[in-house]
Amino acid sequence: MxxxxxxxxxxxxxxxxxxxxxxxxxxxxxxxxxxxxxxxxxxxxxxxxxxxxxxxxxxxxxxxxxxxxxxxxxxxxxxxxxxxxxxxxxxxxxxxxxxxxxxxxxxxxxxxxxxxxxxxxxxxxxxxxxxxxxxxxxxxxxxxxxxxxxxxxxxxxLKPFSNKLVLLANPGIEVSTAYVYKNLVLNKDKRVDIDRLIRYLEEGNLKGLAENMVNVMEEVVIKDHPIISEIKKDMMKYGALGALMSGSGPTVFGIFDDEEKMIYCRNKLSSKIKKIYMCKTI
Structure with a gap:
């Protein structure tokens, strides 16, 4: 070979x-x-x-x-x-x-x-x-x-969370991961309830997971790039069960329970976002 x-x-x-x-x-x-x-x-x-x-x-x-x-x-x-x-x-x-x-x-x-x-x-x-x-x-x-x-x-x-509908929207801006970490204010008293989210994953509870997703890095990135917040709001408006920035950004993803809703959301977002991808989880 x-x-x-x-x-x-x-x-x-x-x-x-x-x-x-x-x-x-x-x-x-x-x-x-x-x-x-x-x-x-x-x-x-x-x-x-x-x-x-x-x-x-x-x-x-x-x-x-x-x-x-x-x-x-x-x-x-x-x-x-x-x-x-x-x-x-x-x-x-x-x-x-x-x-x-x-x-x-x-x-x-x-x-x-x-x-x-x-x-x-x-x-x-x-x-x-x-x-x-x-x-x-x-x-x-x-x-x-x-x-x-x-x-x-x-x-x-974890138990596979495959074949779930995910829409990715990348606004094409540059976000420095090092900058995000440097400016991140850590709140020791306010933790993401990961165990709860894992439970939703294990149960296949798409709605529960989507509605409770949290990314603590969003606060830093959205302050400099409000378009992240706008995309999240648009995704929710156009049918997503939940929307979140992935990693240190800038890509935002929405989780959907209906392909027609995802297509509708993609079409609505495409007027201001060029890089949009309809995906499934693996």
């Missing part, structure tokens, strides 16, 4: 709480992560030496700043296998969107190289390598529905 094609799925945060800043500079999180079927497609082909990265989006870095490059470096370092790779990325997930577009590409390369090079690495091993690349990479390796703690690397797989 000298070539493999692998699909690289995005994620949303069904809820996100930031507990405190750790001694290592990272923040301790409580979050519910859910894979969605908006995806990039990566083609990995073995070459003699080095790495070549191609992408259909000219804004994607093609050097060491790209997580696929870091994934190739890390897996070589961990296994001692020193082979070249050509990676072609068909990028559909918008950049810097809160949908883990870079992380899921890194995860795809780890999984793809394990198969391509016949390393047969277990998922746990891949996740261990992945956390050295980025906080969301371990979840992107595992996929599905999960409760994540730590910086996002401590994962508990």
């Amino acid at each position: 000298d070539e493999i094609i692998i699909e690289s799925y995005g994620k949303i945060n069904l809820s996100l709480d930031v507990l405190y800043k750790r001694n290592d500079g990272y923040h301790e999180l409580n979050t519910l992560m859910q894979q969605v079927d908006l995806k990039d497609t990566l083609t990995l082909k073995e070459i003699k030496e080095g790495i070549i990265i191609e992408c259909n989006n000219s804004d994607v870095p093609l050097g060491s700043a790209n997580l696929v490059y870091k994934a190739w470096e890390k897996i070589k370092e961990r296994t001692g296998v020193n082979k070249g790779i050509h990676i072609k990325i068909d990028k559909q997930i918008p950049l810097a969107s809160g949908l883990a577009g870079g992380s899921t590409n890194g995860a795809a390369v780890l999984k793809g190289l394990s198969e391509l090079w016949q390393l047969n690495l277990e998922e746990e091993e891949l996740r261990g390598i992945g956390v050295e690349i980025g906080a969301d990479v371990p979840f992107c390796i595992m996929g599905g529905t999960a409760y994540a703690q730590g910086i996002g690397e401590k994962l508990k797989k």
Whole structure:
């Protein structure tokens, strides 16, 4: 085998709480992560030496700043296998969107190289390598529905919350994750009730979950970018059961129980938002 094609799925945060800043500079999180079927497609082909990265989006870095490059470096370092790779990325997930577009590409390369090079690495091993690349990479390796703690690397797989209708709206603004964390005011007395949300997930209670989703990062982002709040309100107005910003933004997602409502909402939003995606959870 000298070539493999692998699909690289995005994620949303069904809820996100930031507990405190750790001694290592990272923040301790409580979050519910859910894979969605908006995806990039990566083609990995073995070459003699080095790495070549191609992408259909000219804004994607093609050097060491790209997580696929870091994934190739890390897996070589961990296994001692020193082979070249050509990676072609068909990028559909918008950049810097809160949908883990870079992380899921890194995860795809780890999984793809394990198969391509016949390393047969277990998922746990891949996740261990992945956390050295980025906080969301371990979840992107595992996929599905999960409760994540730590910086996002401590994962508990939950009952699948698949085939739920999700509308993604990306307003095309730049949001710095570092800026959001720096300006986030942590309220120790007001925590997101993650256990309650997990219960709704386990019960398949779509309405209960959608109506009680919380992302503590929204407050910082909405202050600078009120369009986030506008999109949320529009989604609710046009039929969503609930709407939330994913991660540090700026993408907003709405959860629907009816496809016609989702299509109606998409059509209404399309006059002011260009990047809109109708998805399902995986």
